[in-house]
Amino acid sequence: MLSFAVIGAGRIGAVHAATVAAHPDARLVVVADPYGDGADRLATAHGARSTKNVAEVFAASDVDAVIVCSPTPHHVDHIVAAVRAGKAVLCEKPVDLSIERVDACLEAIAGKEDTVMIGFNRRFDPTFAEIHARVGQGEIGPLEQLTIISRDPEAPPASYIKDSGGIFRDMTIHDFDTARYFLGDIVAVSAVGQHLDPAIEAAGDFDAAVVTLTAASGAVATIINSRHCAAGYDQRLEAFGPRGALEAKNHTSTTVRFAGGSGSDAAGPYLDFFLERYTEAYRGELSHFIEAISTGTAPSPSLIDGREALVLADAATTSARTGTPSRLDRVATTA
C-alpha cells in the first residue's frame, strides 16, 4: 500500500487521482494545486485533503509517492524536490522541453534514478503490451519495420499549441517512446512536417507529420501523425518481421456492426480520447510503479527514457525545419 500525492488538479491530474483512488494498493492522501479550487474539488471527490501550497506535499510525512501533473515547466522542480524529500515520483511526459534542464534534473537526482518513472502510459496499454510481448517471444522473428499511426481527434487551441514545444515534443513524444520501446536505440531521424491548418501554422507549429526512425538494429519505424481525425482518436501500430506481422487495431466502445443500404460491417467511431482509450494503460502504469517502488526495483520508463524521447523530438523538429535528416551523434542509452 503506497500513499500518494497528486500535484496539479487539471485534466491529467484528475485521471491519476481517480486511478490511485480506485487502486487496491494505493491511497490518495493529498492533491496540491496553487491555482483555483481544482485541488479542493478533486481531493473531496476521493476523500483526500487538498492544499494550494505544493511544498506541503514534499514535507508531508504520510506521502510515499508523488504524481507530477503540474504544467511542463514545473516538472523538473517538482521531481527534484520530491526526490530530495525521499518521495518516489511518477511524472507526466514530457520531462521538460529542454534537454539541458532534463540533464540538470538527472544530475540533481543522481543515485536516486530508480525512484523516478516517466508517464509514457502507452507501454501499459494491453493491446500494445501484448504485441511487445509477442515480438519479444520471437513470434514474428526480428522486428524489421514498425508503423505507428497516431492521430488526435481534434487539434488543441492555438493558445495551447504556442507553448506546447511543437507537435514533436508534445504529441509525437509518445510515439518516440513507443518506437524506442520496440526498437531500442535510434541512430537517425527524418521528419516531414505539414502545414494544413493556417491557425496552427500561425502558432508556429506543424499540424501533421511523418517521421522515419532508423534503429541501431537496422529496423525502421515510421510514425504518421495528425492533429485531427474525423473517426476519433486513431491509435494504431504494426510490428512487422520475417515470420509475420502483429497489428493493433483501433478500439471502439462496443462491437456493434451495422449493415444496410449504405454498406456493411460498419463499426462505431474510435474511442475518443486518451482518457477513454488508455484507461487500462493508466491503471497498468500505476500498478507497475507501485510494484517497482515497493520492491526497490527500477521503474520503467525511466527518466533516461524521458530524456531520449526528447532527444528524438528535438532531432525531428530540426529535421522537419531544415529538410535534412538528423543523425544522432552518440548511441543513446538503451531503454
Added chain:
Amino acid sequence: MLSFAVIGAGRIGAVHAATVAAHPDARLVVVADPYGDGADRLATAHGARSTKNVAEVFAASDVDAVIVCSPTPHHVDHIVAAVRAGKAVLCEKPVDLSIERVDACLEAIAGKEDTVMIGFNRRFDPTFAEIHARVGQGEIGPLEQLTIISRDPEAPPASYIKDSGGIFRDMTIHDFDTARYFLGDIVAVSAVGQHLDPAIEAAGDFDAAVVTLTAASGAVATIINSRHCAAGYDQRLEAFGPRGALEAKNHTSTTVRFAGGSGSDAAGPYLDFFLERYTEAYRGELSHFIEAISTGTAPSPSLIDGREALVLADAATTSARTGTPSRLDRVATTA
C-alpha cells in the same frame, strides 16, 4: 448512496460484492453465507462484515438492499424475506425452477413488485444495449428476425448439470430474456435438443440446442446454444429488419491481429467467461438498480420478466422432449 448485503459468497456473489464495493453510489455492508468461510473472506476483502446467519441480513437496520446470490432453491425465500423486511432486492437468475413457486413469490410480495429486480445482466451489456437502443430508434425498421448465438466455453460438471433444471432453464434462460427484451411477447416456442456428450445425456440434459421463438409481432427469434466452444465464450446477436441489420460481434481482450504463414487477421480468443465478458454489464445492472430504487421507479427486468423467461424455458424443455412446438396459451405480460 445505497447500503447492500450480499447473500451467497460463491462465484457470482463475489462478482456482485466487488461491483458494489467499486460503485460510487453503493456501499457493501454485509456478506452472508451459512457455509464455510467464503462470506468472511469476501467481506474482509471489501471492508464489510460477515455472517453465517442469513436472517441477520433481513434484520439489519443498515441494509437498504439485498443481492440474492444464494443457490436457486433459496431465491424465493430470500426475496420474500427481504421484501417483507423492507429491503429492495436484486436477485440472480433464475428466480426458481418452478413456475408455481415463482407465482407464490409474486403473490407474497404483491404490491412491492417495484422493489425487486432480476439479474438478467445482458440487458446492460453496452454492446447489446446499443443494438437495443438503435433498434428502438428505428434504424433497421421493425425487427423481423433476431439471431442469438450463445455458447459457453466448457460444459459444467455433470453434478452441476443434474440440479441445474436443464439447459433451457439454466443457460438459455438468459437468451429467452434477451429475446423478450427485443421482441416482447412470445406466442410459440419450438426447440431441438442435442445429445452430443454422453456424460451430459446421462445427467438427463441436452448439451446443445436450437430454439425458435415466434413473437406476437410476427418476428422470429432463433437461439443457438452449445455447452462448449473452443474459441471461448461465444456471445453474438443479430437484429434484422427491412432497413438493415445490427450485429454484436464477440469481444476479445485486445485488438491485436496476427498475419503470417498460417493466415491473416487472426484475433485472440473470445473473452472467457461471463465475469470477463459481462464486467460492464454487472456494473450497469447495479447502476440501474440503484437509480430505480433511489427514485422509487420500477427496476427492469422485473420479477415478471423472470417468470416469463421461465415460462419460455419450460415450453422449450417440453418442445425438445416431445418434438412438438409449444404454443403459449396466454399472452405474456410485456416486458
Added chain:
Amino acid sequence: MLSFAVIGAGRIGAVHAATVAAHPDARLVVVADPYGDGADRLATAHGARSTKNVAEVFAASDVDAVIVCSPTPHHVDHIVAAVRAGKAVLCEKPVDLSIERVDACLEAIAGKEDTVMIGFNRRFDPTFAEIHARVGQGEIGPLEQLTIISRDPEAPPASYIKDSGGIFRDMTIHDFDTARYFLGDIVAVSAVGQHLDPAIEAAGDFDAAVVTLTAASGAVATIINSRHCAAGYDQRLEAFGPRGALEAKNHTSTTVRFAGGSGSDAAGPYLDFFLERYTEAYRGELSHFIEAISTGTAPSPSLIDGREALVLADAATTSARTGTPSRLDRVATTA
C-alpha cells in the same frame, strides 16, 4: 472439349451460356428457346446457332451436353428427352415442384443417372467449398451445428411468387442442399414461416422463414431466410464443432473500408445478386460437370440430391403450415 446446348434464354440461361463460352474445355453450339428472340441474341453473342424448336437440340449430332434452363415445369421433360437422345444433362434447380414427377423422371432415366447433374451451384462456391473441405479434414471435429443465413436483396414480384412453389421450394431449396452437403441425411424438419409483406401473403407465400433440420448424425442445421435484405445478397454460413468454427462471411466487390464521423471500418454492400456472388460457383460447377462426363464418373449433386432437397422443401412447407415438425419417414439416400 464438350459441346453444349443451352435450353432457355432467360437470365439463368444467359449465365450458363456465358460460362460455357468462356470455358477452355467447353464449346457453345446452340441456344434454344421457343419464345421471343432471346435465343437468337444469346447465340449471336457467343457465336453459336439458335433455334425456337427445342427438339432440334436433342436431335443435333454435334451436341454432347444440354444445360436445362427452361421454366421449372419443363425440366423433367427436357431431362428425359436429352438423356434418351444420349446427351449429358446439367439441369437448373429445382428438378420439379412435384416429388411424383421427379420420381417419374428417375424411373425414365434409370441406368443413366450418372449423366445428369443438378445445378446446386453453391457447392462450388470457393468460400463454401473451402469450409466443406476443412470440415472434411477434421479441423473443427465432428460437425455439430450448421447455421445458414440466406437472404435475397429484394422479393421477386408477386406474379413470380405465385408459381414459384413457395419460399421453401424456390429459395430455401439451395440451403436444403447445402445442409445435406454438410450434414448428410436429415431425419426431422421444423419450419416457421413469416408473413411480413401483405403482397406476398396474398400470393400465398411466406416471405421469411426459419428452418431447423436434424441430421441422422445428431447435428442440427438452422436456416434463416428472408426475401429482402437492405445490405444486399446476404449469404453466410457457419460450421461449428468441438474444435472450432468456420464461418463464411459475405462478399463485397472491393476491400475498401471507410472511417469518418459516422463510424469506422465500413465496407461496401454485399455482392448483389447471385450472378455476382456466385460467378465462380457457376464456373466451378461447369468444370465439375465436364470433368465427370468426360471421365464417365457420376456428377454431383445428382438427380437424387435434387429429389432430396425437394423432400425437405415439402416437409418444411408442411411444418410451417401446420406448426408441427415433420419427421422424414425413411432414411434419405446420402448425398
Added chain:
Amino acid sequence: MLSFAVIGAGRIGAVHAATVAAHPDARLVVVADPYGDGADRLATAHGARSTKNVAEVFAASDVDAVIVCSPTPHHVDHIVAAVRAGKAVLCEKPVDLSIERVDACLEAIAGKEDTVMIGFNRRFDPTFAEIHARVGQGEIGPLEQLTIISRDPEAPPASYIKDSGGIFRDMTIHDFDTARYFLGDIVAVSAVGQHLDPAIEAAGDFDAAVVTLTAASGAVATIINSRHCAAGYDQRLEAFGPRGALEAKNHTSTTVRFAGGSGSDAAGPYLDFFLERYTEAYRGELSHFIEAISTGTAPSPSLIDGREALVLADAATTSARTGTPSRLDRVATTA
C-alpha cells in the same frame, strides 16, 4: 475490336496474352519472342500465330496494337518501332532504367504520345480505383496523408536483383505511380533503405525501404516496402483527409474465418502474387487501353507518367544512398 501482338512470352507476357484472348473487344494475333519456344506455346494456347522475329510484329498489317513485355532494356526500342509502324502500344513498367533513354523515347515518338500507355496496372485495381474515385468525389475532403504498404511475398533471386535497377526502380516504381495518381506532383523525396538480407545487400540492393513523398499540395505520402512478407502479397493503402479515411485492405481467396483454441476471426493468407491479386486490374487496364485507342483519346498512365515514376525512383535511390532528401528541381508534369 482491336488486334494485338504481344512481344515477350515470359510470365507477364502470358498474363497479357490471356487477358487479350479473354477480352470481348480484343483479338490476339501474334506472340513474338526471339528466345526458346515460349512464343509458340503461348500463341498456340490462344489460337494465335508466333514468331521469333520481333520485326514481323511491326510489319504485320493485321496488328493494331502491341503489348511490350520484353525485358526492360528493350522497351524503348520496341515502343519506338511500334509507334513508327503506326501501332498503338501498351508497355510494361518501367519504361527504362535511364531517364535519358526515356527522354530519347519521348522525343522519338513526339506527336504520337497519345498512342502509348504504360502498364501501371494498379490504377485499374477495383479496390484502389474505388478509393481514388471516392477521394475525387470529396468524401474525405482534401487528401492530406497517403499511406502505402507494399510487400512482396518473397524476394526474387539475387541474379534478378542485380539487373533490376534496385528496389526503387523495380518494385517501388508501382507505388510511386500510385502516389502520383492520388497526389499529383511530388516536390520532395526522402528514402531510407534497409539491408536485412546479406544476399540482397551483396547484390547491391536494399531489401526493404520507407519513402516519404511531399506533394506540391502539401499532402505527404508514405511508402513502406519489403521484399518479403510471410502472409503473402501485402498490398494496402490508406487515404486520409479531414473528413475521413478510406482504406484498402488485403485480398484473400475466400471469406472464410476460423475460430478455435488458437484464436478467432482468422482469415486465409493474402492473395499471392500479383497475377492473383491484380487479375481484374490487368483486365481493366486493357479495357481502358482499348477504349482510349478506339476513340482516339489519350490513354493514362502515359509515357510521361512512366517518366515521372522513374524520376521519383532515381530521387529515392539517391536519397537512400546519401541519407539526404531529394528536392525535385522542377515541377513535374501532372498526371
